[in-house]
Amino acid sequence: MRLQALDKDSLFLPYATSLRMSDMGYSNHAQSSLNICYNTLEEYVDSLSSAIRTPYPPYEAIGLKQDGKYLQLNTNLLQIENEYYSTIRPKRIARSGEKPVTALRNEGVEYVEVRCLDINPFEPMGLSEQDAHFLDVFLVYCSLQNSNPIHADECDEVSNNFKTAVTEGRRPGVELRQQGQPVLLQSWGLQLLDDMSPIAEILDQANESSTFVESLCAQREKLKDAALTPSAQVLNALEAGDSGYLELMMSLSEKHSKRFSEHDLSDERIAYFEQLAQRSVADQLATENNDSRDFDTFLQEYQAAE
Structure with missing residues (x-):
């Protein structure tokens, strides 16, 4: 995976969707050896707990302390549970001094944290209302699907598919693997959206709206035309202007800041x-x-x- 020069200060991959979620972002070599299991809450907690107690030679080489000051909390694969940068995590608000895995083990899942989403820099809140509605549809759809155990081979396949999507997701004709067979990312995505349609329709009926179905339509258009994705829009904005990446982000931030400052909070x-x-x-x-x-x-x- 060779990065290309975007401007004098930035590098990029031409078809990437989220380098933040690639090996150059939150993922790292140490965590690539983890096999965190999502099949049951007990297995998930046990596998995280094991990672916190498993020594990692490169971290041991760094050492725990230097001149009486901590260099790290421990020399294991994970310092703490929250250091595990997964795409999605079951969570519970822990009491003061309580470990996250302890709270999960004793009291169960309180909410789900979706971590694989980037902030959309063109949106004042970082997330549009339409995207929020799509997430509602997607998460309800996931919760209603059969939850068969995921075995090691399928887990590797899922992981590799994710890596392909974040580094090459906008490449025309890009393929993933589905039960060992090649499948176009676009075709698979469109099929999933079709499967979600009944959920969107029910949510619209319940809320007397059309926003949930419309949110699916917007995602379909992105699959059909990758230029509509946020990552492509960032690149297009950079190519169309004279500023670099940092200047573009600062300009958008100032625009959003001005928008919010024009609305006074009530006493x-x-x-x-x-x-x-x-x-x-x-x-x-x-x-x-x-x-x-x-x-x-x-x-x-x-x-x-x-």
Whole structure:
């Protein structure tokens, strides 16, 4: 995978959709050896817990401390559970000092965190209302599908498909693998959208709207014309203008900032946020005043907790 020069400061891949989710982004060599299982909550928690306790020689070579200061929390495959950069994660809000895996094991899944989505720089909120509606359809569709166990070979196939999509997803004729057989990304995507159509129609009926079906239509158009995807729009904007990537992002950020600054918050809303800020400061002071443990002790107790 050889990057190409975009401008004097930036490199890119011509058909990539999300380099952030590639090996050059959140993924790394250490985590590529992990086999985090999603078949059951118990297996997921156990595999994450194992990764936190499995030594990793390159991290051991770095060492835990230098001159009495921590270089890392441990020398294992994962420092903490949240360091695992998966595309989607089952989550639960943990209590203070409680491990995420402990909260999941004891109380179950509270929400699902979809991590493989990039912020759309052209949207003031980073996500359009239409895209949010599509996510609703997609997640409901996923929750209603048969959940057969995923074996190692299929897990590798899914992982390789994802790598292809993020690095070459807009390449014409790009192929994925479906149960060992080649399949066009475009054809498979369109079939999945067709399968989601009944879900979108039901959601529209329930909400007396047409927005959910329209959100599927928008995704169909992107599959048919890759130039409509956000990644292609970023490249098109750069090619059409005289500025580089950093300048484009700064320009869009300033545009969005100006848009939000033109809408004043109500006095009631301002008072609410001020109360939250005061409460946060008070809670922090209370925590600091009541905590007599040094960091070494805290870390040992935290890592030993189940």
